[in-house]
Amino acid sequence: MENFLICFLIGLLCLNIAESRVSKQIPYSAINCRKHTALLTDLGGKGDGKTSNTAAFKAAIAHLSKLASDGGAQLVVPPGKWLTGSFNLTSHFTLYIHKKAVLLASQEESDYPLIDPLPSYGRGRDAAGKRFASLIFGTNLTDVVITGGNGTIDGQGESWWKKFKSHQLKNTRPYLIEILNSNQVQISDLTLINSPSWNIHPTYCRDVIIESITITAPIDSPNTDGINPDSCVNTRIRDSYVVSGDDCIAVKSGWDQYGIKYGKPTQHLSINRFTCISPDSAVIALGSEMSGGIEDVRADNIYAINSESGVRIKTAPGRGAYVKDIFVRNMNLNTMKYVFWMTGAYGSHPDEGYDPKALPIVKNINYRDIIGKNVTIAGDISGIEGDPFTGICISNVSIELAKNKKLDYYSAKKTKLPWNCTDVGGVSSRVTPKPCALLPEKQVDCDYPSDVLPIDKVELKQCSVAV
Numbered sequence: 001m002e003n004f005l006i007c008f009l010i011g012l013l014c015l016n017i018a019e020s021r022v023s024k025q026i027p028y029s030a031i032n033c034r035k036h037t038a039l040l041t042d043l044g045g046k047g048d049g050k051t052s053n054t055a056a057f058k059a060a061i062a063h064l065s066k067l068a069s070d071g072g073a074q075l076v077v078p079p080g081k082w083l084t085g086s087f088n089l090t091s092h093f094t095l096y097i098h099k100k101a102v103l104l105a106s107q108e109e110s111d112y113p114l115i116d117p118l119p120s121y122g123r124g125r126d127a128a129g130k131r132f133a134s135l136i137f138g139t140n141l142t143d144v145v146i147t148g149g150n151g152t153i154d155g156q157g158e159s160w161w162k163k164f165k166s167h168q169l170k171n172t173r174p175y176l177i178e179i180l181n182s183n184q185v186q187i188s189d190l191t192l193i194n195s196p197s198w199n200i201h202p203t204y205c206r207d208v209i210i211e212s213i214t215i216t217a218p219i220d221s222p223n224t225d226g227i228n229p230d231s232c233v234n235t236r237i238r239d240s241y242v243v244s245g246d247d248c249i250a251v252k253s254g255w256d257q258y259g260i261k262y263g264k265p266t267q268h269l270s271i272n273r274f275t276c277i278s279p280d281s282a283v284i285a286l287g288s289e290m291s292g293g294i295e296d297v298r299a300d301n302i303y304a305i306n307s308e309s310g311v312r313i314k315t316a317p318g319r320g321a322y323v324k325d326i327f328v329r330n331m332n333l334n335t336m337k338y339v340f341w342m343t344g345a346y347g348s349h350p351d352e353g354y355d356p357k358a359l360p361i362v363k364n365i366n367y368r369d370i371i372g373k374n375v376t377i378a379g380d381i382s383g384i385e386g387d388p389f390t391g392i393c394i395s396n397v398s399i400e401l402a403k404n405k406k407l408d409y410y411s412a413k414k415t416k417l418p419w420n421c422t423d424v425g426g427v428s429s430r431v432t433p434k435p436c437a438l439l440p441e442k443q444v445d446c447d448y449p450s451d452v453l454p455i456d457k458v459e460l461k462q463c464s465v466a467v
Contacts, residue, residue, distance in 0.1 A: 025464040026098075030145045031186050031209065033463035034094050035071025038064060039078055047080020049104060054111060057087040065090035072143070076465055077101045077151065085111025086174065089138035089146075096465050097151030097190060105135045105155045105176070105196070112174045118203060120231060120254030120262035120292060122350045124172030126164065126197070126223075131172035134201070141182040150214070152191045153177075160196035161221050173197040173223075183207050186460075193217065198225045199242075204264055207455060208235040214242075219279050221245035226276075228252055231264035231292050234455040241275045247285040248276035248307075251294055253321070256354040259291025260320045266292070270453050271299040278307045283333075286323050288314035288346040290360065293321040298449060302331045309338040310370070313362060314346040317384060320358035323365075327448045331370040339372045339399055344384035344423065362389040365426075366446040372399040378433055383423030392426030392439060393446035399433060 038060060041047070045056040057075075064073035072092035079100035085108065089095065097103065106112075112132035117123050124131040135155065138144055155176050163169050173196040179185050183206040191214040192199050199215050202208045210227055217224035226242035229235045230252040242248040253259060253266045276283040283304045286294050304310065310333050313323055333339060342362070362383065372378070378399045383389035401418060421436035428439040429446075 025466055026149060027462060027464050028096065028147055028149070028189065029460035030094060030147060030463045031184055031458070031460060032072065032092070032143055032145070033461055034074040036064070036067050036073040037076060037466055038073065039076045040082065041078060045082065047078065047082050047101070049081030049083060051083060052085065052106065053082050054085040054087060054106070057084055061087065061090050061093070064093060068092040074465055076467055077103065078467055084135070086113060086133040086135055086137055089136065089141060089144050091142045091144060094145040094147065095136070097148030097153070098467055099149030099151055101148070102152045102154055103135070105153070107156050107159045114171060120259045120264060121289070122255065122258035126172040127170060129171060132174040134175040134178035136177045138182060139180040141179065141185070143184040144179065144182060145186040146177060146190065147186065147188045148190050150189055150191055152193065154193050155195035157194040157196040157217065157221065157224070164222055175199065175201045177201065178203065180204055185209070188212050194221070195224050197223045198228050200227045201230060202232050202235065203230040205232045206234055208232055209455070209458065210236070210240065211238045213240040215240070216243045217245050219243065219245050219277070225250045229266055229269060231262070231266055232269070233267045234453065235268070236270040236272070236453070236455045237274060239273045243277045244281065246278065247281045248278050248283050249274070250285040251297060252287070252289045253292030253294055255289040255350050256291055256318045257358070258350060259289060260358060262292060264292045265295055265321070267295045268453050268455065269297045270456050271297070271302070273301045274299070275303040276307055277305050280308055282309045282312035282341070283307050284311045286311070286313045286326065288316065288319070288348065290315055290323055291319050291321045294323045296325045297327065298453070299328045300330050302328070304331070304333045304336065306335045307333070308336070309341040310336065310372070311340070311367070313342040313365070315344055315360040315362065316346045317356045318349055318354035318358055319360045320355070322361040322363070324361065324363045326365045328367045329369045329448050333370070333372040333375070335374045336372055337376045338380055339370065339375055340367065340379035340381060340394065342381045342383070342389060342424070344382060344387070344389065359384060359387040364391040365389070366393045366448065367397065368395045368446040368448060370397045374402045375399050376402055377420070378418040379435065380420045381424050382420070385423055388423040388425055390425045392424055393444065394426070394431055394435065394439060395429040395444060395446040397431040401433065
């Protein structure tokens, strides 16, 4: 306690002492490097796995925020187990989690302030009304980095899952990381485990980089989505691995009338070298909350094992907006229920105020160069009556149906076909098994853009941190 008071009172001098007394430099990559460094222990932190460090995190970040105009600052979480509740980040700031450090999320509801629902959702995702702030939270930030030497953030989510399943919660569960209304955001080189709900949720952000992330949760854990870019522009997701109880990546942009009114789309999203295991959900989901629009999504080099579907488009009457200009190539899928899955009847709504006449537009959807093995159903593609999904293109696809589930096309007892298509239009080329008649054969290679998105041109700087 005495050390904490001394550091707090002498301020910058404490930081200089911290910088001078350590010698080991650990390299890392970031959008920007920092001039100043502090350790959480310099401001009262205790990594014993029992002491709450919420106050230490808040004090450290508040103090370091004063250095934003002087080259910025980085807060180092050193080896240890650091119990904490929710805390907010600041601009021109790096949170660095050492490879031997574990952030332990508090299981006490009181450690997560209640905040308003997102305006594009109108209510909490789990329940009407407010939601718990995320463990690591920030809003209206510029140039913020959350990274480490593959340090761990443990959401300790089991108690939250139990309360959610038994309907004991009146508010929406906290996420592990949520950044709102910010630009130049980097989340990288971390392991996230056992989140209470969604793991990473950048929302209303620009220029977001998410790289070298490992996310794991039990496959029966509720709503533990991996990475959910929501109403974001210029985002890249690279070199990451997710095992989830829900979608590994879920692209979103608001819910029904609230998302339509808020009107912020997700645009220019690049996904590359991504691996997923999700037996009950999608590798990449577009929606279902897509009422601000989803446009220009590019996914390349996607791998999945034991997952429900490859790319799934989820929407419904009432969503409005659009999902368009989607480009996917080089998917390798093994043990899947579906390779292609689109539905226009994903019927959850925030309340009774949605407009059933607000129909979504789904068009220019391109898939190419895909291999699927041990697959139950090649494609289930269902648009909306009177509002068909159009411009679907599927080319150079080889799908091997699971042998023990091989379908007998001539048996009167058959219940499923390898393809089911309704209210859709498009073409296919060199696809096996042969698609439905609504996707007739045409010699074509489906589009994939030749230009490079600006976010993919961003090169990270080589920085270092002293521990």
